Amino acid sequence: MNEDPIDARDAAAAGFKALERGDLAVARASFERAISQGAADAGICFALSRVHYRSGAAADESAALDEALKLDPHHVPALIAKGDLYTSMQDVRAAAAYYRGAIDVAANLKSLSPELRRELHRAEDACERFARSYEAHLLRALVGQGLADPGTERFMHAVDLLLGKRQIYFQQPKHFFFPELPQIQFYDRRLFPWTEKLARKTGLIRDELRAILSSGDAFVPYIQRAAHRPAFDPRGLLDNQDWGAFHLIKSGAEVAGNAARCPHTLAALRDVPLCEIEGRTPTVLFSLLRPGAHILPHHGFMNTRLICHLPLIVPPGCALRVGNDTRPWREGEIVIFDDTIEHEAWNPTQELRVVLIFDVWRPELSDKERALVAVMLKAIDQFGGPRREWTD
Numbered sequence: 001m002n003e004d005p006i007d008a009r010d011a012a013a014a015g016f017k018a019l020e021r022g023d024l025a026v027a028r029a030s031f032e033r034a035i036s037q038g039a040a041d042a043g044i045c046f047a048l049s050r051v052h053y054r055s056g057a058a059a060d061e062s063a064a065l066d067e068a069l070k071l072d073p074h075h076v077p078a079l080i081a082k083g084d085l086y087t088s089m090q091d092v093r094a095a096a097a098y099y100r101g102a103i104d105v106a107a108n109l110k111s112l113s114p115e116l117r118r119e120l121h122r123a124e125d126a127c128e129r130f131a132r133s134y135e136a137h138l139l140r141a142l143v144g145q146g147l148a149d150p151g152t153e154r155f156m157h158a159v160d161l162l163l164g165k166r167q168i169y170f171q172q173p174k175h176f177f178f179p180e181l182p183q184i185q186f187y188d189r190r191l192f193p194w195t196e197k198l199a200r201k202t203g204l205i206r207d208e209l210r211a212i213l214s215s216g217d218a219f220v221p222y223i224q225r226a227a228h229r230p231a232f233d234p235r236g237l238l239d240n241q242d243w244g245a246f247h248l249i250k251s252g253a254e255v256a257g258n259a260a261r262c263p264h265t266l267a268a269l270r271d272v273p274l275c276e277i278e279g280r281t282p283t284v285l286f287s288l289l290r291p292g293a294h295i296l297p298h299h300g301f302m303n304t305r306l307i308c309h310l311p312l313i314v315p316p317g318c319a320l321r322v323g324n325d326t327r328p329w330r331e332g333e334i335v336i337f338d339d340t341i342e343h344e345a346w347n348p349t350q351e352l353r354v355v356l357i358f359d360v361w362r363p364e365l366s367d368k369e370r371a372l373v374a375v376m377l378k379a380i381d382q383f384g385g386p387r388r389e390w391t392d
Contacts, residue, residue, distance in 0.1 A: 015027045043068075217241075290352060292347065
């Protein structure tokens with residue numbers, strides 16, 4: 001027959017006092033008595049594990065921690081102590097799992113004692129140390145097999161994802177998703193034969209742009225209020241001149257007055273496989289970011305096209321992020337990317353940034369698939385009232 005539970009609580013209290021003054025034998029006996037009388041909770045089992053730790057009894061310490069975590073799987077000190085135990089055994093993977101478990105649990109706690117905060121910082125430091133060691137171990141194995149040689153860029157990206165140095169991003173088009181297309185953030189412009197010839201026209205195109213800029217503010221807000229649609233403005237750019245546009249071709253049709261001012265630009269694009277969808281594409285425009293402008297993260301409309309930038313006026317510090325890859329624009333170097341992967345852009349300088357933007361078909365689509373996409377989107381536009389413009 002069990003003794004009075006009050007005695008069990010008294011035994012636990014005596015155990016904590018004995019542990020505090022360093023009397024390990026009394027502490028152990030007191031905690032074991034409390035547990036045997038049915039007063040066990042995670043705190044008492046954890047305290048018993050500290051007795052075993054200070055006594056050098058690793059097996060008993062592990063058993064007490066297991067019992068504490070069985071009673072409360074979210075007991076942060078026990079999780080950290082279990083990580084410490086596995087660290088001493090050089091089982092880095094198990095140690096990291098317990099440390100990360102403690103960190104994750106603690107993130108949801110409303111308050112933490114100073115002592116527990118110190119312990120969590122120690123666990124975080126251990127995880128970072130393990131991560132560095134793991135990375136060095138992998139790189140030692142891979143460098144000998146040619147890692148970082150030309151042609152290994154995709155594999156290096158995969159290693160970064162494995163190590164948690166990059167985040168995984170997928171295509172998330174706002175309107176139309178074509179399945180089984182590769183998830184590529186930035187395309188290698190060398191895969192597109194037309195880029196070299198177009199890049200050589202940068203100077204002529206920039207001259208036409210400068211003439212437009214010098215003639216006054218011919219740019220309009222890139223995102224404008226649309227008739228027959230709610231005027232939501234999640235990124236603060238609706239009717240905002242910070243992101244300006246000067247369209248040469250809009251929704252598949254030349255903007256007569258604007259196009260006439262840029263004959264060299266349009267001539268330079270004649271050999272480019274522009275995405276042609278009646279009433280929708282191609283779109284060709286000069287895109288302007290004013291000083292301090294930031295285009296917040298967003299997604300494009302369909303993944304059957306790619307967006308191309310020819311940088312024309314680019315102060316140092318301006319950049320484009322697509323997925324987990326951030327790249328500065330460089331004047332005359334064409335950038336090709338999938339805008340259905342989350343992307344953003346910024347101009348932190350005191351000068352204008354201007355690029356020529358146009359869209360091309362994805363090279364993975366067959367001629368038949370391109371034709372079907374075009375017919376489908378045209379049919380969508382013919383249904384149920386005026387179509388909505390694509391503004392980003």
